Amino acid sequence: MSPALTNFLFEAANFLVLAAVLGWLLFKPVRRALDAEQARHAQETEAARHLREEAEVLAREARAEREAAGREREARRREMLASARNEALQAAEASKRAQVAERQRMEKELQDWRDASASELVDTVGRIAAESVRRLLSAFDGPALDLALVRAACAELDSVPVEARGAALVESARPLDARSRTLLEEALGGGVHERVVGELGAGVRVTTPAGQVDATAVAVARQAARSVNRVRDAHGVSLEGG
């Protein structure tokens, strides 16, 4: 057999045997290891993909929750703002009402004080006027002021029913003289209950169950003041307390 042919055939067989041996001892375990590694990598990649998907889902949920929380916070903020505005309006309204009430109270106090001052002024003016008139009448030897006022009161008492005249109280600035007492007893139809009230200025004030007849200097002054007030109300002019 030719050495070249033998060599050729042997080399071919040797290589095939070598390939089989290497395929069994080297390539097969390495290929299995690589396949296992590739499968593990694929599994890990799949797991990572799942984790990423879960993370994306969680991220979407977190984003949605954050947006919902933002909307809720915005709504709550608006609600609180509206409530605060409402409370502020109510507080302002209450303050305004309190100011108005305080102003009205102060105006009322001022009015009361004005009324009291006017009444006191009227009384004082009445007394002074009565005293001045009485002195003036005395100086010219004229009729007594007190007697004239008693006569006026007696004339007024004619309008009071007779049955109501019995329990009358007669108040005067000074003790009644005899003439005045007689006139009053005739007008009242009986005894006279007297009382001296210096603030009346002059004249008498008769109080009966049916009403009061005031014929004093103070009453005249008050009547004058009321007349002045009527004029003031009609023309916008005030004579009481400036």
Add this chain to the structure above:
Amino acid sequence: MSAEVFTEHVLVWLGPVPLTRTMATSVATSLFLWGALAPVGRAVARTPEGRLAAAGRLMYRFLRNLVTETVGHPSRGLEIFSGSLFLFIAGAALLGQLPGFAPPTTNLAATSALAVLVFLAVPFAGIRARGLSGYFKRYFQPSPLFFPLHLVSELSRTLALALRLFGNMMSGHLIVALIVALVGLLVPVPLMALDLLIGLLQAYIFTILASVYIGAAIRVGEEEGA
């Protein structure tokens, strides 16, 4: 080192069958590869974190990428075939640097055997991929007149495979042997390194070409099947 270019040095006759020195170096190369790479396979299976296992995975991944780029997808049989070709030729070049060791690839019969195996693997893979008629139909395309050209093409490339590997390995080994015979041991060291580099390069070229030839037969079948 020694080199016998066109003669076969018969070591012993076993009856009518001669046992040549190329056959002995081929067996030695195979045993060397077996002994060197079997631990790598065991290491990959048992201690995958070790350096040996990493080297094994790296080498196999290189082969797989080579085949995948050639064929278009991983092919287990082609990976084993091409990987064995690369390892055998590279191992022979490596052992050829030993004094007195003539690599089997410096023998034309050995390189012809490898080239003929590639020549046979091409129709084997093509028929397996596209069937008998499907594979041989391509020899008559685009016209039956092209059949002789296809045949000559396949024969010539097989011859080119054998001669390219034989010429490169034999010439490099012969030059180193001549330098060693003339000037001594240390002077030809750069040439020995160059010879080793050429051997590794030829192993890569032979493997690439074999993969391209076989992959072309497989891919043509798949493209037509698709």
